[in-house]
Amino acid sequence: KNEVEQSPQNLTAQEGEFITINCSYSVGISALHWLQQHPGGGIVSLFMLSSGKKKHGRLIATINIQEKHSSLHITASHPRDSAVYICAVENTGNQFYFGTGTSLTVIP
Amino acid sequence: EPEVTQTPSHQVTQMGQEVILRCVPISNHLYFYWYRQILGQKVEFLVSFYNNEISEKSEIFDDQFSVERPDGSNFTLKIRSTKLEDSAMYFCASFKGAGFETDTQYFGPGTRLTVL
Numbered sequence: 333k334n335e336v337e338q339s340p341q342n343l344t345a346q347e348g349e350f351i352t353i354n355c356s357y358s359v360g361i362s363a364l365h366w367l368q369q370h371p372g373g374g375i376v377s378l379f380m381l382s383s384g385k386k387k388h389g390r391l392i393a394t395i396n397i398q399e400k401h402s403s404l405h406i407t408a409s410h411p412r413d414s415a416v417y418i419c420a421v422e423n424t425g426n427q428f429y430f431g432t433g434t435s436l437t438v439i440p
Numbered sequence: 441e442p443e444v445t446q447t448p449s450h451q452v453t454q455m456g457q458e459v460i461l462r463c464v465p466i467s468n469h470l471y472f473y474w475y476r477q478i479l480g481q482k483v484e485f486l487v488s489f490y491n492n493e494i495s496e497k498s499e500i501f502d503d504q505f506s507v508e509r510p511d512g513s514n515f516t517l518k519i520r521s522t523k524l525e526d527s528a529m530y531f532c533a534s535f536k537g538a539g540f541e542t543d544t545q546y547f548g549p550g551t552r553l554t555v556l
Binding site: 365367373374375376377378379380418420425426427428429430431432433 | 473477531533547
């Protein structure tokens with residue numbers, strides 16, 4: 333069973349496009365994380381959310397606790413945004429569950 | 441900028457051998473984690489550590505695994521008797537704690553473990 337589902341699995345966009353990646357989860361959570369995994373394998377944490385919305389540069393993350401859904405938006409996408417974006421949730425028992433990731437390719 | 445470091449970057453071992461993976465978290469962080477990612481699969485949570493003890497562990501983290509913070513700076517993951525299926529990338533992460541401006545986890549670069 334998958335506690336965390338992401339869509340789409342793969343996404344190709346033209347440079348400059350607005351991108352949305354979705355995450356749905358089935359467990360009660362204390363926090364939701366968005367991570368970026370580079371082609372070399374390194375992981376960077378982008379956001380930790382428990383409610384509402386956060387913005388950092390061209391990245392925006394939102395969460396709807398009632399609907400158990402989060403979105404990651406990238407405005408004015410750039411080829412350097414190409415990476416795998418991973419949604420992870422921390423449940424109320426402080427266990428972490430990861431999605432399978434969304435592979436984003438931004439074409440110049 | 442402070443960073444989490446991990447050594448070695450790549451470890452090759454024979455099945456049944458013990459391995460110790462080392463991590464140096466960011467110095468003023470309070471929470472520490474180990475995750476693993478088998479090639480081509482999703483990241484999996486292994487264990488979290490706070491106040492010098494395990495706070496949570498997953499089903500994967502069985503008696504073959506242990507963690508230690510032996511000297512206040514290093515955070516180690518020991519696998520007592522490695523199996524082929526332990527081959528994976530192991531990531532360490534640290535977190536300062538909720539309520540701080542930098543309220544995200546910081547990940548190390550990973551240790552690739554290959555069990556032959």
